Amino acid sequence: MEDPITRFYKCRKTCCEMLEDRGYVITPREKLENFATFKEQFEENEKLRSRMTIITSHKNDESNKIIVYFADETKKTGVKPLRELTEKMDEKSIQRAILVTQNTLTPFARDAIKEAAPRHIIENFLDTELLVNITKHELVPRHIPLTSDEKRNLLQRYKIKENKLPRIQDVDPVCRYFGLAKGQVKKKKKKKKKKEGKGCYNGRKNSFSPYTVALLIICFIPHLHHIFCTPSCSISQVVKIIRPSETAGRYVTYRLVV
Structure with missing residues (x-):
């Protein structure tokens, strides 16, 4: 079985590529392309995925921001991570977000995402969908x-x-x-x-x-x-x-x- 840190590294790397393809600005510091550097920073953050959040703006509109939030839950993700995410979005004046989870969402969480729109537009991806760049x-x-x-x-x-x-x-x-x-x-x-x-x-x-x-x-x-x-x-x-x-x-x- 693949090492969890390596798996998360691949997942986050694809997220950075996805943001760039959508027209958002990703700095070399945010990319963390070097695995050793990524691993060191991840361990400094107590191996908490939620602390590896990405926040950036669109290259053509600085007010068009997006946040990528990695949930820590290994089981089905409920409404708690969504609540934390929307609080960050309100704090940073961000309307769009990508929620990356290790497992599927609970029915309550899926309903919460629908109810959050259009104030908070949240996309959900599983780790398994981001291990490779499909494009x-x-x-x-x-x-x-x-x-x-x-x-x-x-x-x-x-x-x-x-x-x-x-x-x-x-x-x-x-x-x-x-x-x-x-x-x-x-x-x-x-x-x-x-x-x-x-x-x-x-x-x-x-x-x-x-x-x-x-x-x-x-x-x-x-x-x-x-x-x-x-x-x-x-x-x-x-x-x-x-x-x-x-x-x-x-x-x-x-x-x-x-």
Whole structure:
């Protein structure tokens, strides 16, 4: 069985990478990339995970803060760590948080997270979900969340409406990694061997027939949870996904998070 300190080190390292990919600033001191340095600091904090908290701001907005809180409980996590977390959030004027637990949440804790929103937006990850960075796996395509302007340009470029985009659920592991909310679109790309492909919805620069849309969904939705539906979203979010291809090279698709 893996050493608990090594396990926590990997988990915290992935958290730092996840924050950077979301656009937050992580200093070398916060990263603690050197295992010996991490272990020394962890032992100085009496091996309490809750004392290894990460607090940082977004690179484009210092007021946009986030906190990563590591719960000490080895069994199911109840409302006590949540209470401690929300107190820290109020103290530091932080709205968004990531709660990392070693075990699942109790039903009361899950309800508490729902009730805390929108004042406190809390995401929950298990240690086992953060031991490796899922976005670095060779089978996972590159995901690029689009800004509001990029999303608007995308829809104008292909003369389509938001409800014509294929869907992906917000519980998808990569969507959770980027903290994508319902209504966000992502773009998929495939790497070409001979020439670079263009970012596209179906490989064409025109509008799409129902047949084309259906064919795209059948060919490029690898999992059943990537469904095609039309939810109502107040804030639409789009993501670009880059996929490698043995024949076509690099291919780009877009997904709306639901």
